[in-house]
Amino acid sequence: MLDEDEYKRWIAMAKKTLESARRDLEGGDYNWACFKSQQSAEFAVKAILWGIGEPRYGHAVSN
Numbered sequence: 001m002l003d004e005d006e007y008k009r010w011i012a013m014a015k016k017t018l019e020s021a022r023r024d025l026e027g028g029d030y031n032w033a034c035f036k037s038q039q040s041a042e043f044a045v046k047a048i049l050w051g052i053g054e055p056r057y058g059h060a061v062s063n
Contacts, residue, residue, distance in 0.1 A: 002053040010047035014040045 021036035049056050 003050050003055065006055065007047050007051040010043050010050055014043035014047060017043060 017036050018040040021033045021040060024030075024036060025033035046056060
């Protein structure tokens with residue numbers, strides 16, 4: 001089921017998390033930058049899955 005509101009929510013979360021990762025990188029907090037970058041990528045994948053009508057729940061983005 002396509003859910004544009006959920007797509008927008010997840011993509012916004014991905015963008016904000018990536019912005020935060022960039023600030024961490026600039027501040028020398030490399031571990032946090034890496035962690036947040038990975039989280040941002042997962043949020044973006046979830047956004048795409050919602051956008052194409054194939055949502056995933058929990059931590060798994062595959063299946």
